Amino acid sequence: MHFDKSVKIRAEIDSDREAVYRLTVDAFEHSDFGHNGEAELINAVRSGHRDTFSLVAVFNDKPIGYLLCSPCSIETQNESIVGMAIGPVAVASKWQKRGVGTLLMEGCVQHAIDSHWNYLVVAGHPDFYARFKFELLSKLGLKHCFAGMPDNIFFIRFFKAVQASKFADGQLRYCAEFGPQNRFEL
Numbered sequence: 001m002h003f004d005k006s007v008k009i010r011a012e013i014d015s016d017r018e019a020v021y022r023l024t025v026d027a028f029e030h031s032d033f034g035h036n037g038e039a040e041l042i043n044a045v046r047s048g049h050r051d052t053f054s055l056v057a058v059f060n061d062k063p064i065g066y067l068l069c070s071p072c073s074i075e076t077q078n079e080s081i082v083g084m085a086i087g088p089v090a091v092a093s094k095w096q097k098r099g100v101g102t103l104l105m106e107g108c109v110q111h112a113i114d115s116h117w118n119y120l121v122v123a124g125h126p127d128f129y130a131r132f133k134f135e136l137l138s139k140l141g142l143k144h145c146f147a148g149m150p151d152n153i154f155f156i157r158f159f160k161a162v163q164a165s166k167f168a169d170g171q172l173r174y175c176a177e178f179g180p181q182n183r184f185e186l
């Protein structure tokens with residue numbers, strides 16, 4: 001893969017926000033599904049939660065890629081375990097397929113390890129996320145709570161010596177800004 005070494009990954013700062021908005025709209029507009037409010041979702045999640053984590057990929061210190069993590073939980077009958085959900089992830093259309101998304105994901109995984117997070121989850125294409133040692137949520141018996149969304153796009157990676165089997169039948173919940181999660185209430 002061609003990779004431009006002048007692309008750097010760093011934590012997002014307030015002055016990145018406008019560029020992040022624009023690059024997110026651009027990335028999704030050029031995707032198969034189009035832009036469906038992902039840029040606004042980022043703003044809503046940032047305003048609603050202090051404990052988000054976000055990375056930007058920069059070229060000449062201008063954002064060209066972005067990754068957001070927000071708190072989520074896996075709930076079983078007996079307990080709840082907190083983790084972080086990756087998404088949206090966006091790379092400006094002109095920069096796609098040049099390794100920028102990979103750098104963002106690697107930066108995020110490293111931060112999760114350094115910060116002793118329990119796990120990361122992500123919803124997206126298996127060809128991309130399987131590279132980062134994520135496995136299907138459903139393989140571990142876990143379920144997401146979004147009615148109408150397929151199971152085979154949700155992935156998880158545990159970081160601690162958490163026994164995944166302990167959470168079989170657990171339900172994964174993103175923060176409320178991601179929309180209704182009433183799959184098991186219908």
Ligand SMILES: CC(C)(COP(=O)(O)OP(=O)(O)OC[C@H]1O[C@@H](n2cnc3c(N)ncnc32)[C@H](O)[C@@H]1OP(=O)(O)O)[C@@H](O)C(=O)NCCC(=O)NCCS
Nearest residue numbers: 027031088089090091096097098099100101102125127128
């Ligand atoms: C998904 C995305 C972040 C990947 O960023 P990127 O910088 O293009 O990724 P990289 O260059 O590091 O890796 C690209 C590889 O992942 C694969 N890939 C990326 N997105 C893919 C997708 N949606 N479906 C299948 N494969 C995908 C590419 O085929 C490529 O494979 P290769 O290395 O064998 O050529 C970027 O394509 C993007 O912004 N897409 C639009 C927004 C989006 O769909 N975000 C994800 C959901 S939140």
